[in-house]
Amino acid sequence: MHKKLFIPGPIEVKEDVLSKMATPMIGHRSKDASNLQRNITNNFKKLFYTENEILLSTSSGTGLMEAAVRCCTKESAAMFSIGSFGDRWHEMAVSNGVNADLFQSELGSITTPEMVDEVLSTGKYDLVTITHNETSTGVMNPLDEISKVIKKYPDVIFCVDAVSSAGGVKIETDKLGIDICITSSQKALGLPPGLSVCTISERAVEKARNVKNRGYYLDLVQLYDTIKEKDYQYPSTPNLSLMFALNYQLELIMKEGLQNRFDRHLVMAEYTRSWAKRNFALFADEKYASVTLTTVDNTQNISVKGLNEELGKRGFVISNGYGNLKEKTFRIAHMADLTLKDVKELLLNIEDILSIL
Ligand SMILES: *Cc1c(COP(=O)(O)O)cnc(C)c1O
Numbered sequence: 001m002h003k004k005l006f007i008p009g010p011i012e013v014k015e016d017v018l019s020k021m022a023t024p025m026i027g028h029r030s031k032d033a034s035n036l037q038r039n040i041t042n043n044f045k046k047l048f049y050t051e052n053e054i055l056l057s058t059s060s061g062t063g064l065m066e067a068a069v070r071c072c073t074k075e076s077a078a079m080f081s082i083g084s085f086g087d088r089w090h091e092m093a094v095s096n097g098v099n100a101d102l103f104q105s106e107l108g109s110i111t112t113p114e115m116v117d118e119v120l121s122t123g124k125y126d127l128v129t130i131t132h133n134e135t136s137t138g139v140m141n142p143l144d145e146i147s148k149v150i151k152k153y154p155d156v157i158f159c160v161d162a163v164s165s166a167g168g169v170k171i172e173t174d175k176l177g178i179d180i181c182i183t184s185s186q187k188a189l190g191l192p193p194g195l196s197v198c199t200i201s202e203r204a205v206e207k208a209r210n211v212k213n214r215g216y217y218l219d220l221v222q223l224y225d226t227i228k229e230k231d232y233q234y235p236s237t238p239n240l241s242l243m244f245a246l247n248y249q250l251e252l253i254m255k256e257g258l259q260n261r262f263d264r265h266l267v268m269a270e271y272t273r274s275w276a277k278r279n280f281a282l283f284a285d286e287k288y289a290s291v292t293l294t295t296v297d298n299t300q301n302i303s304v305k306g307l308n309e310e311l312g313k314r315g316f317v318i319s320n321g322y323g324n325l326k327e328k329t330f331r332i333a334h335m336a337d338l339t340l341k342d343v344k345e346l347l348l349n350i351e352d353i354l355s356i357l
Pocket of ligand 1: 008009060061062063085131133134135161162163164184185
């Protein structure tokens with residue numbers, strides 16, 4: 001039996017989207033391949049509210065996160081973390097020999113604009129990384145306020161991990177001044193894993209041209225230049241099957257309407273939060289609670305593993321807490337193409353199981 005996925009990636013994928021992956025293959029140096037990537041790019045520009053170029057990578061989101069840090073840091077990177085995914089960005093810098101400092105907030109809290117201002121005002125850093133939506137804690141950073149501060153430092157390349165938010169929450173990349181905004185296929189975009197996407201500003205590309213040892217496969221300059229020289233093609237052979245599905249899914253997203261899609265995510269989030277507060281508690285401060293997943297504080301001290309086993313018998317799966325938060329919290333994803341009806345059905349089943357656990 002297929003278990004409906006309420007986990008923060010991979011997420012439930014619609015049948016018709018999945019079936020697009022069975023499209024017959026085309027040559028990756030054909031006009032069709034150019035048209036495919038160009039169509040995808042045009043819709044991503046709308047989704048990310050940007051005029052900047054869109055890069056695709058046949059890797060998960062981690063690939064482009066690593067690429068951004070390695071290709072665009074010359075001096076040192078200031079990495080702000082509010083959980084495991086923020087920490088991971090710092091690990092990538094270290095393992096690539098990129099100078100970087102990690103600035104962590106307490107689990108469950110945000111990166112404050114004041115912290116960012118204080119760190120950048122030292123003048124030591126030429127790249128900054130921010131996690132938009134920290135999937136390990138269910139906290140969403142105030143990107144608007146943080147970006148206002150970062151604008152005071154125009155020489156700093158601004159990178160955002162929007163892996164678990166893009167496609168579910170409005171991110172106005174150009175208005176916020178984001179140079180590189182990264183996401184993955186298997187989260188709020190509602191596709192299988194294996195593709196990563198980012199926006200890239202001209203100045204980030206120009207900066208990268210002067211950085212040595214950018215690597216090969218994840219060289220952002222090569223990804224960018226190939227698009228320009230070969231009319232929207234990819235330097236090596238991309239995951240064309242996923243690109244067929246992505247192209248189709250982006251058309252569905254545009255048909256739904258971006259604002260409708262963001263509203264639907266918010267409705268699911270608000271419903272889940274109020275349920276969580278009635279039955280347990282929210283792990284995050286509600287003001288900064290994620291719109292694409294809810295982290296529930298396990299105040300009833302239930303066995304999350306046991307709950308998930310029972311849910312499994314009924315055809316659902318949720319996520320345990322991440323890392324040290326395992327069993328102390330659990331996470332319910334409400335992103336991509338899930339609806340309020342799906343969420344209500346899941347929560348009714350959880351209530352039913354709680355009465356017998
Ligand atoms: C899932 C996730 C990642 C990692 O993305 P992959 O596509 O698995 O490489 C990074 N950051 C956040 C916030 C995530 O949710």
